[in-house]
Amino acid sequence: MRVTVNGQSRELPEGTTVAAVVATVTEATTGVAVAINDEVVSRGSWAGTAVRDQDRVEVLTAVQGG
Amino acid sequence: MTTTDTTGMTGTTDAREHADPLVIAGREFGSRLIMGTGGAPSMRVLAEALAASGTELTTVAMRRVDPAARGSVLDVLRRLDIDVLPNTAGCFTAGEAVLTAKLAREALGTDWVKLEVIADEHTLLPDPIELVDAAEQLVDAGFTVLPYTNDDPVLARRLEQLGCAAVMPLGSPIGSGLGIRNPHNIELIVEQAQVPVILDAGLGTASDAALAMELGCDAVLLATAVTRAQSPAAMAAAMRHAVRAGRLARLAGRIPKRRHAQASSPWEGIGTS
Numbered sequence: 483m484r485v486t487v488n489g490q491s492r493e494l495p496e497g498t499t500v501a502a503v504v505a506t507v508t509e510a511t512t513g514v515a516v517a518i519n520d521e522v523v524s525r526g527s528w529a530g531t532a533v534r535d536q537d538r539v540e541v542l543t544a545v546q547g548g
Numbered sequence: 549m550t551t552t553d554t555t556g557m558t559g560t561t562d563a564r565e566h567a568d569p570l571v572i573a574g575r576e577f578g579s580r581l582i583m584g585t586g587g588a589p590s591m592r593v594l595a596e597a598l599a600a601s602g603t604e605l606t607t608v609a610m611r612r613v614d615p616a617a618r619g620s621v622l623d624v625l626r627r628l629d630i631d632v633l634p635n636t637a638g639c640f641t642a643g644e645a646v647l648t649a650k651l652a653r654e655a656l657g658t659d660w661v662k663l664e665v666i667a668d669e670h671t672l673l674p675d676p677i678e679l680v681d682a683a684e685q686l687v688d689a690g691f692t693v694l695p696y697t698n699d700d701p702v703l704a705r706r707l708e709q710l711g712c713a714a715v716m717p718l719g720s721p722i723g724s725g726l727g728i729r730n731p732h733n734i735e736l737i738v739e740q741a742q743v744p745v746i747l748d749a750g751l752g753t754a755s756d757a758a759l760a761m762e763l764g765c766d767a768v769l770l771a772t773a774v775t776r777a778q779s780p781a782a783m784a785a786a787m788r789h790a791v792r793a794g795r796l797a798r799l800a801g802r803i804p805k806r807r808h809a810q811a812s813s814p815w816e817g818i819g820t821s
Binding site for chain 1: 584585586587588594607608609610611612613614615617620621622632633634635637643647650651652653654655656662664771
């Protein structure tokens with residue numbers, strides 16, 4: 483299935499969890515938040531939530547700003 | 549007994565300042581200088597500037613994770629024991645800002661947000677329509693909302709009425725260093741506000757920060773004036789002192805301005821007459 487992660491299209495196996503997607507972009511598990519199709523997925527749900535075909539996954543963290 | 553610290557200020561003065569905390573939504577801060585972290589050339593320079601500023605609350609932005617990034621601004625803030633205030637910089641619509649605030653709450657464990665909804669990249673001025681919409685949604689969702697707003701007393705009043713914890717009018721456009729372009733409007737906002745007024749954006753140097761406090765603002769939020777100064781740590785120290793000086797001057801009550809001179813030495817007893 484095709485999933486967009488932080489703007490980049492990726493081929494991922496069916497059943498890939500949000501936790502697995504996060505692990506591909508960062509080792510950090512704190513200070514990071516995930517949205518799928520503009521809805522926040524809370525950290526406690528990452529391991530139990532599978533991404534689906536055509537999902538847009540955003541993995542954000544805090545950077546210098548403001 | 550009073551003691552003199554390296555700033556030349558006495559212990560008595562410090563004690564008075566400690567009895568004069570900034571209170572936002574029930575949370576107390578000893579420093580009335582809120583810093584931003586944008587624009588610093590390195591994490592080391594940023595850390596030195598933040599330490600020199602004495603700030604206790606500092607903004608960060610939310611962005612896509614960069615796998616190549618080294619060092620985190622969060623590590624710097626944790627090491628310096630500074631509270632984090634996420635912003636919604638870069639958002640053009642209420643929807644974007646609300647989602648960014650929710651992601652920040654999830655990532656950082658705070659429901660405080662510096663709400664920023666800009667109209668265009670050229671001016672970076674707040675879009676008042678989207679700003680009010682986003683503020684309303686976030687207040688309803690339980691956030692402590694600190695909106696970056698225009699220097700418009702009516703808009704500031706609307707934001708306060710819908711439950712914002714502070715109002716943060718700009719002095720001039722973000723990063724411009726133009727100072728406070730409409731001090732009259734800032735005074736009007738201060739006079740009517742029942743929540744803290746935080747002068748946010750446009751300050752260039754220490755006298756701008758002092759003026760904000762003299763006008764009655766409760767705090768100052770700045771980044772570029774420090775992070776892009778030739779010596780960020782030195783400018784941070786200057787801002788720290790300017791905010792303190794301006795606050796003390798505000799509390800002291802300045803003399804009215806006069807058109808003509810008023811002698812401070814007595815006229816009586818001049819020996820040459």
